[in-house]
Amino acid sequence: NLAIVTQTIPALDEIYGENTRRSLQGGAGVKLYLTPSEQKTIEELSQAVGKTTKRVVTRSRAVGRNPFEGRSVSERTEDTPLLTEDQARRMDLDEVILVIDAQMPIRARRIKYFEDPALKVLHAGQAESFPYPDEDGLRRDRQMTETRETVEKLKLELQEVRAAAGAKEVAAPSASLPTGDPRTPGQYPKPVPSRRARGRATRDAVDGDVSGQLSVDLASLGLKEADRNELASAVKTTRAIIAEYT
Numbered sequence: 001n002l003a004i005v006t007q008t009i010p011a012l013d014e015i016y017g018e019n020t021r022r023s024l025q026g027g028a029g030v031k032l033y034l035t036p037s038e039q040k041t042i043e044e045l046s047q048a049v050g051k052t053t054k055r056v057v058t059r060s061r062a063v064g065r066n067p068f069e070g071r072s073v074s075e076r077t078e079d080t081p082l083l084t085e086d087q088a089r090r091m092d093l094d095e096v097i098l099v100i101d102a103q104m105p106i107r108a109r110r111i112k113y114f115e116d117p118a119l120k121v122l123h124a125g126q127a128e129s130f131p132y133p134d135e136d137g138l139r140r141d142r143q144m145t146e147t148r149e150t151v152e153k154l155k156l157e158l159q160e161v162r163a164a165a166g167a168k169e170v171a172a173p174s175a176s177l178p179t180g181d182p183r184t185p186g187q188y189p190k191p192v193p194s195r196r197a198r199g200r201a202t203r204d205a206v207d208g209d210v211s212g213q214l215s216v217d218l219a220s221l222g223l224k225e226a227d228r229n230e231l232a233s234a235v236k237t238t239r240a241i242i243a244e245y246t
Contacts, residue, residue, distance in 0.1 A: 004028070008038040033097040035089075042088050045097060049083040049105045083107075144227045147234050154237045 004024065006012050012021040025031065036042045058074045082105065083097070091097075098106040113119040 008036075009041045009044050010038065029101050031099040033099070035091040035093050035095065037089070042085050045088045046081050046083055046085045048099045049081070049097060051079045052082050053077045054080050140227070144230060148230055151230065151234045151237055154234070158237060158240055 004012075009021070012024070016024065031048065033045045033048070036045055054077065056076050056078055058076075059072070060074075061071045088097075092109075094110050096108055096110050098108065100106070111119065113123050
């Protein structure tokens with residue numbers, strides 16, 4: 001079983017998008033709502049609980065000489081929310097709303113495990129250690145997420161570079177003088193070096209080997225197999241871009 005916990009509905013929309021969030025809600029067999037404070041979450045709770053019908057009686061009387069004349073009574077039924085938005089906003093903090101598939105919604109009170117007589121014994125009997133999440137693992141996960149995004153950007157840049165190089169080849173400037181031109185060779189502007197030449201000059205000016213800088217011992221990082229493959233792909237793509245520019 002999977003439980004998704006969120007503070008507000010917009011928090012899920014920000015991460016997954018509205019359509020994906022609705023798909024997740026549709027697949028949830030049990031939805032539990034605490035006292036909401038955000039407007040969109042309040043509206044969501046009121047709609048999730050549903051509506052009911054009630055009878056409305058309207059009485060009217062026309063003022064005249066005879067007080068028994070001109071009276072009328074009309075009745076109608078109209079839909080009304082089982083839980084209005086104002087009622088949802090003013091729910092007691094100890095109350096919860098359960099919306100279960102194919103069942104009527106349930107309004108109940110929360111069981112506090114640290115106060116309930118039966119659960120309090122179980123809570124006090126826990127003797128195992130409960131460590132905090134692995135900070136190194138979380139940091140590696142964040143780094144791998146950033147690495148995946150960087151790899152995609154580098155791949156797009158590499159495709160753009162190759163497309164530009166294939167569409168337009170930079171012609172080498174000629175150093176010969178046109179016939180009849182009175183200017184001397186020193187008066188002509190110096191040819192602009194190509195992109196490859198500039199990249200080669202920059203690489204030669206930097207101390208150390210670029211390929212050596214990109215050499216990474218992936219086995220020593222303690223990463224998962226999928227993460228090692230992602231990192232290896234990033235290194236390979238970076239080398240391809242360096243080779244393209246040099």
